[in-house]
Amino acid sequence: LEKIIFELDKKKIGISNKLLESIYLIAKSEGMRDRSIYENYPNYNFISHEIHGGIGGELLKIGVLVPLYREKNNKFKDISKALYCLGMSLQGLDDLCDMKEDFAAKKINLAISFFMEKLDIDDMKASKLNILNIDITKEYLNKIINYAMKSFDILEEIGYPINKKLGMKLLFHLFKIRGLEDLWNIYKKEEEDEKNNFRIYVFND
Incomplete structure (x- = not known):
């Protein structure tokens, strides 16, 4: 990786600076x-954009930062957005599960702010x-999912073999691995309720 970055910097792409900026954002x-x-306790939007944007979104996005500038493939821009x-x-x-520990x-x-x-x-x-x-837990789950x-x-959209159905399976197993089946059930119940309400609306309309 160090060799690749050196070669890119010789081409004046400045990848080392971009990596340092990304690392700085995560640390900040x-x-x-x-x-x-x-x-005062920061509000939900501030935490989402200013804190989670770094320790969550940027932390995963940095994984494709080098190929983003090395490869001539616009798909890496989309992959970067997806990882973010x-x-x-x-x-x-994580925040929903760690409220007591973080406090x-x-x-x-x-989640505490929410x-x-x-x-x-x-x-x-x-x-x-x-x-x-708490009934509004499902609202928080909807936001993050x-x-x-x-x-x-x-x-x-860019051709990866994944869709909503497979994505839901991946999320289910993620919840299951962490022992969060009860939270997953709350989310699924909310999703089913929305579908049922939509069917009622269409039928009555």
């Missing part, structure tokens, strides 16, 4: 998780919620 975003630097979306989804899921470690957490805003509670109460018994589905859509 991780540093921004420190609760002590904020007077997938990284955002995975980081969002104890004084780290900013996307529940704080939706339920008008403080971060301590949000971190102690039983997310399986939509990132993953967007990733799969991009990959399918």
Whole structure:
């Protein structure tokens, strides 16, 4: 990799600078998780864009940064977008699972911020919620899983052998590996309810 970067830099592509910028963004975003630097808890959108954009999206996207500039193939731009979306989804899921741990470690957490805003509670109460018994958990799950589905859509469009059905299977196994079947069931129930409501709407219309 070092040799490839050196050769690219000789061509004045500046890949080493781009790699350093990407690494800096990831490190900066991780540093921004420190609760002590904020007077008030950051809102959902700030955390999503300023923190998860680095530790989630950029962290996966950096994996194709070198071929993106080395290969003359526009597909790498789409792959980069797909990995970014997938990284955002995975980081969002991590935060949902790590609310108690992140609160104890004084780290900013996307899910905590989400529940704080939706339920008008403080971060301590949000971190102690039983997310399986809260109706709006499915709204959070929809938000983060939509990132993953967007990733799969991009990959399918550029010819990768994946579609929504296969993507759902991959997500199911990801949830299962982490012991999150109950959360997956919440998401699937919400999806089925939406389908049923749509059928009722069409039938009555």
